[in-house]
Amino acid sequence: GDSVTQMEGPVTLSEEAFLTINCTYTATGYPSLFWYVQYPGEGLQLLLKATKADDKGSNKGFEATYRKETTSFHLEKGSVQVSDSAVYFCALSPTNTGNQFYFGTGTSLTVIP
Amino acid sequence: GAGVSQTPSNKVTEKGKYVELRCDPISGHTALYWYRQSLGQGPEFLIYFQGTGAADDSGLPNDRFFAVRPEGSVSTLKIQRTERGDSAVYLCASSLFPTNSPLHFGNGTRLTVT
Numbered sequence: 765g766d767s768v769t770q771m772e773g774p775v776t777l778s779e780e781a782f783l784t785i786n787c788t789y790t791a792t793g794y795p796s797l798f799w800y801v802q803y804p805g806e807g808l809q810l811l812l813k814a815t816k817a818d819d820k821g822s823n824k825g826f827e828a829t830y831r832k833e834t835t836s837f838h839l840e841k842g843s844v845q846v847s848d849s850a851v852y853f854c855a856l857s858p859t860n861t862g863n864q865f866y867f868g869t870g871t872s873l874t875v876i877p
Numbered sequence: 878g879a880g881v882s883q884t885p886s887n888k889v890t891e892k893g894k895y896v897e898l899r900c901d902p903i904s905g906h907t908a909l910y911w912y913r914q915s916l917g918q919g920p921e922f923l924i925y926f927q928g929t930g931a932a933d934d935s936g937l938p939n940d941r942f943f944a945v946r947p948e949g950s951v952s953t954l955k956i957q958r959t960e961r962g963d964s965a966v967y968l969c970a971s972s973l974f975p976t977n978s979p980l981h982f983g984n985g986t987r988l989t990v991t
Contacts, residue, residue, distance in 0.1 A: 770919075798979065807881075808920070808968070808982040853919050864933065865910075865980060867919030 766791045770854045770868030777844055777875050785839040785871045787828075787854035797821075797830050797837040798855040798865075808853065811839075844875045879903070881983035883969050889989045890959055898954040898986045900969030909952050910980060911944055912968040920968055926952060959990045 771786035789797065799811040799821070812821030817832035826841045837854060854868040882901040890896050902909050908927055912920035922936040929949045937943075941959075946952040956963055966987050970980035 768919075800980075800982075807984040808970075808980075810979040810981075813979060855919075864922050864925070864936075865920075866922075867912075869917065869919045 766795065766856055766858050766864075766866050768854050768856050768866050768868040771871055772869070774872040774874060777873070779846055779875055779877050780843045781875075783839070783841040783844045783848075783873070785852055785854075785873070787837045787839065787868060789835050789837065789854075789856050791835075791856055791858055793859045794832075795859055796857045797828070798857065799826070799828055799837070799839050800853040800855055800867075802851045802853070802870075804850070811852070844873070846875045846877055849873055849875050881969055881971055881981055883967075883983035883986050885986060886984065887987045887989075889991060892959060892961060892990055894959050894990075896956050896959055896988065898956075898967050898969075898988070900952045900954070900983060902950065902952070902969070902971030903981055904950075906971035906973055906981070907949070908972045908974065908978070909946060910970045910972075911952070911954050912970065914966045914968055914985070916965075923954070923967075956988075959988075961990045964988055964990045 767790045769788050796815045798813045800808045801811045802808045812823040814821040814830035820829045828839045851870045851872045853870045856866045884899045911923040914920045924944050925933040926946045941957045944954045966985040968985045970982045972978040
């Protein structure tokens, strides 16, 4: 079945460091891919998305490229800030149904000054 | 505009009791989802509504769980004979379209069964 495998955390980085959080997926067809973020005390919110192969989603300095050949959607940011401390979830929405989103287990990021 | 609203934010109940969790989606969103998130895990799909009908309830763990959306807006997740294993954060989300639209989540209801 469809699934998402996400890099385990927690991840601790110094401010201005480079961030990569790995995400790979298993799916039939051509799913849409998402990164959601959960800041402390808040609900999950969409960070970025990509709906087809080679698309790059970007938002708030974060980027992720939909790589069909490696079934990956890794999240990157060139220079993290303390305010980026949160839990990041990779998610997949299958094209055949669209109603079930499959989430990874989440990666906790802490950025220290 | 207002986001997805879930009430209560916290619910503590005794094993065996009945609970109802409410979700008020974003106005105009036709699709509504319930997810469950256990500690250290990602959200796990429970049920999806398109309008008033449950289009997919394949994620409901057993027949103690039931959800309704009678007027196509507010939804209630109902859990009968609660068990300690039901303790989790129950998340509601809505989306404008049912296919591949981003989900807008509420802050969740933290259910603790003692």
